[in-house]
Amino acid sequence: MHTPDINIIKTEILSDNWYTLNKVTYTITKKDGTTETQSREAYDRGNxxxxxxxxxxxxxxxxxxxxxxxxxxxxxxxxxxxxxxxxxxxxxxxxxxxxxxxxxxxxxxxxxxxxxxxxxxxxxxxxxxxxxxxxxxxxxxxxxxxxxxxxxxxxxxxxxxxxxxxxxxxxxxxxxxxxxxxxxxxxxxxxxx
CATH class of the missing domain: 3.90.79.10 (Nucleoside Triphosphate Pyrophosphohydrolase)
Structure with missing residues (x-):
């Protein structure tokens, strides 16, 4: 089972009204060993x-x-x-x-x-x-x-x-x-x- 290396490059707050919406840019090491930069949005409303x-x-x-x-x-x-x-x-x-x-x-x-x-x-x-x-x-x-x-x-x-x-x-x-x-x-x- 492959566990990728993750490195967060930048986190931007897109919205901080009711809860927080972040845009996260990071690098991820793929199964073949190459590294790719990706961006995803994550909604943080607490647990x-x-x-x-x-x-x-x-x-x-x-x-x-x-x-x-x-x-x-x-x-x-x-x-x-x-x-x-x-x-x-x-x-x-x-x-x-x-x-x-x-x-x-x-x-x-x-x-x-x-x-x-x-x-x-x-x-x-x-x-x-x-x-x-x-x-x-x-x-x-x-x-x-x-x-x-x-x-x-x-x-x-x-x-x-x-x-x-x-x-x-x-x-x-x-x-x-x-x-x-x-x-x-x-x-x-x-x-x-």
Missing amino acids: GAVILLYNKVSGTVILTRQFRLPTFINGNSTGMLIEACAGLLDDDNPEECIKRETEEETGYKISKVEKVFEAYMSPGSVTEILHFFTAEYSPEMKTADGGGLEEEGENIEVLELPFIDALAMVDSGEIMDAKTIMLLQYLRIKNIL
């Missing part, structure tokens, strides 16, 4: 965490539904997307971040989470590593309505769905979010629900 809450007794999962502009621009006629609860790490570690995001978005206060894996979600253009978690929930953990933070412009609907219905929604195309599909399939493969 994130995602969680799928599940209840073994009721056979249900907690998902969220909210407007996502990029999906609207790319053909999603309503722009609404059903997703597992997620958020950016900011200055927190992944576990603390996902506990905070779970309470803000879903209204469930959880204390125990299980880290299942990490993944790059769009490595051709985005730097983000996403930390994936699962956690059991029960009705008594519901401490608030959820819905996200108004100051962050969040308007999140909380959905409690039978696990089999959520899987059927993947098959029908109602659930099209990659991180959510990955976590639903994780529960299925591990026979958790």
Whole structure:
């Protein structure tokens, strides 16, 4: 297996509004030993965490539904997307971040989470590593309505769905979010629900 030598020559900031878009020029050593100069753009939005809450007794999962502009621009006629609860790490570690995001978005206060894996979600253009978690929930953990933070412009609907219905929604195309599909399939493969 060939591991190329990489030398970054220059990094230019193209946009620094919501997140940072960089243009990076670098040299790369190819398999044949020659060196080539390339330029690529990379979007740096920070790293994130995602969680799928599940209840073994009721056979249900907690998902969220909210407007996502990029999906609207790319053909999603309503722009609404059903997703597992997620958020950016900011200055927190992944576990603390996902506990905070779970309470803000879903209204469930959880204390125990299980880290299942990490993944790059769009490595051709985005730097983000996403930390994936699962956690059991029960009705008594519901401490608030959820819905996200108004100051962050969040308007999140909380959905409690039978696990089999959520899987059927993947098959029908109602659930099209990659991180959510990955976590639903994780529960299925591990026979958790």
